[in-house]
Amino acid sequence: MTLALGCIADDYTGASDLANSLAKAGLRTVQTIGVPAAGLALPEIDAIVCAFKIRSVPAADAVAAALQAETWLRGQGAGHVLYKVCSTFDSTDEGNIGPVTDALRARAGEPIALVNSAFPEAGRTIYQGHLFVGALPLNESPLKDHPLNPMTDANLVRVLARQSRSGVGLVDRKTIAAGDAAVAARLAALVQEGKGAAIADTIEDADLETLGRVAMTHKVSTGASGLGLGIARALVASGRVRAATSGSAGLEVVGGPAACLAGSCSQATLGQIAEAERIMPVLRLDAERLGTDGIAETDRAIAFAGERIGAGPVLVASSGTPDEVAAVQAKFGRDAAGHAIEAGMARIAEALVARGVRRLVVAGGETSGAVVERLAIPAFRLGPEIAPGVPVLHALGIAGGPMVLALKSGNFGAPTFFADALKLMP
Numbered sequence: 001m002t003l004a005l006g007c008i009a010d011d012y013t014g015a016s017d018l019a020n021s022l023a024k025a026g027l028r029t030v031q032t033i034g035v036p037a038a039g040l041a042l043p044e045i046d047a048i049v050c051a052f053k054i055r056s057v058p059a060a061d062a063v064a065a066a067l068q069a070e071t072w073l074r075g076q077g078a079g080h081v082l083y084k085v086c087s088t089f090d091s092t093d094e095g096n097i098g099p100v101t102d103a104l105r106a107r108a109g110e111p112i113a114l115v116n117s118a119f120p121e122a123g124r125t126i127y128q129g130h131l132f133v134g135a136l137p138l139n140e141s142p143l144k145d146h147p148l149n150p151m152t153d154a155n156l157v158r159v160l161a162r163q164s165r166s167g168v169g170l171v172d173r174k175t176i177a178a179g180d181a182a183v184a185a186r187l188a189a190l191v192q193e194g195k196g197a198a199i200a201d202t203i204e205d206a207d208l209e210t211l212g213r214v215a216m217t218h219k220v221s222t223g224a225s226g227l228g229l230g231i232a233r234a235l236v237a238s239g240r241v242r243a244a245t246s247g248s249a250g251l252e253v254v255g256g257p258a259a260c261l262a263g264s265c266s267q268a269t270l271g272q273i274a275e276a277e278r279i280m281p282v283l284r285l286d287a288e289r290l291g292t293d294g295i296a297e298t299d300r301a302i303a304f305a306g307e308r309i310g311a312g313p314v315l316v317a318s319s320g321t322p323d324e325v326a327a328v329q330a331k332f333g334r335d336a337a338g339h340a341i342e343a344g345m346a347r348i349a350e351a352l353v354a355r356g357v358r359r360l361v362v363a364g365g366e367t368s369g370a371v372v373e374r375l376a377i378p379a380f381r382l383g384p385e386i387a388p389g390v391p392v393l394h395a396l397g398i399a400g401g402p403m404v405l406a407l408k409s410g411n412f413g414a415p416t417f418f419a420d421a422l423k424l425m426p
């Protein structure tokens with residue numbers, strides 16, 4: 001197997017979002033959880049997305065994981081490695097986008113890395129280095145209230161510079177509209193100025209196609225699904241990959257009980273939980289009690305779901321409003337609160353799978369990471385798309401028969417997302 005593209009994703013929902021974009025562009029794609037064990041049989045594929053949970057861990061740990069994956073992906077033949085980050089640039093001044101990009105670039109011996117988190121299909125655009133979420137600058141969007149990485153500056157050149165060893169420059173829209181040679185010349189000029197990373201503007205998919213072609217002339221880049229799409233289209237257009245009619249599988253019946261878990265506190269997920277209350281039993285966890293008496297609170301959820309899953313899907317949610325999140329964080333601290341709640345969600349998932357659940361929907365990137373790690377699923381192949389950036393995932397390499405999951409980025413999906421997902425997970 002020779003890979004056309006190797007990807008390292010900083011969270012699990014982001015990984016499936018990217019894998020979905022690559023598959024839609026015709027690349028045969030598999031998502032692995034970390035670097036897979038040597039024995040895992042992979043089908044003939046064009047791209048691998050190695051999913052990690054390294055968005056909110058200490059920078060040194062994120063760098064170590066990414067470098068390990070880079071070595072493995074290069075060993076599989078990947079000429080280009082894309083570091084997949086969130087389209088809303090989720091990070092703090094400590095990292096981890098800057099430290100990992102610096103490390104991957106140094107490892108590849110490249111003078112500069114293109115960095116672009118745009119995903120126009122999901123409303124993420126970049127102009128003069130400023131990231132917009134729909135019509136709002138990042139710092140005015142709901143991301144300002146993210147429980148782990150509140151985004152308070154829309155200027156990605158500044159945001160990345162604060163967390164990078166290298167200087168950061170801008171490739172503006174006018175340069176991108178002028179084409180590949182103009183972008184290459186701008187990157188060369190930035191290298192002369194001593195910059196090691198370049199934020200690139202993007203308003204529409206055509207910009208991503210230019211950036212994808214230019215990225216492929218380098219060994220490493222950093223971006224979200226949009227840049228992945230640009231790179232995939234460049235690979236197909238250049239003839240390096242023959243596009244499959246569809247890089248993902250169609251609808252497959254798995255059957256058995258279904259459950260949904262929500263740990264995202266995004267506005268989108270809060271709305272989706274409210275909507276789900278119209279069609280399925282919903283248990284709202286007491287987040288504070290998860291911190292003080294996690295076993296009792298998760299036992300309550302396991303009993304609630306266990307009594308009902310025979311009759312239809314159920315939803316268990318820890319999600320809270322910004323004020324509720326602030327209160328829990330004031331009591332336990334930001335990281336400890338997040339860890340305790342994630343551990344609770346993982347325990348509930350494990351118990352529900354032990355009770356026969358084979359169809360599982362999880363909302364939230366960190367939450368999905370905690371759940372998938374606990375379930376020890378080594379890899380996924382792609383199923384149909386539920387919403388932009390959210391595919392159905394078929395578990396590979398597990399015992400106990402087929403299992404499907406949907407790992408939803410907190411911000412993604414229509415208000416009816418939980419029902420939409422279950423419809424495509426029969």
Ligand SMILES: Nc1ncnc2c1ncn2[C@@H]1O[C@H](COP(=O)(O)OP(=O)(O)O)[C@@H](O)[C@H]1O
Pocket residue numbers: 147148263264265266287318319320324325326328329337338339341342363364365366367368408409410411
């Ligand atoms: N009620 C709550 N109070 C405080 N933190 C919470 C609450 N519910 C969930 N969390 C934590 O908030 C974080 C949400 O992150 P994540 O799951 O990645 O969602 P998103 O996809 O929206 O970023 C997780 O660490 C989760 O454990």
Ligand SMILES: O=C(O)[C@@H](O)C(=O)COP(=O)(O)O
Pocket residue numbers: 011013014015017018085086087088119224225364365366389408409410411
């Ligand atoms: O790029 C994106 O927006 C998503 O792929 C993603 O990474 C979302 O992260 P979470 O919101 O933490 O799920």
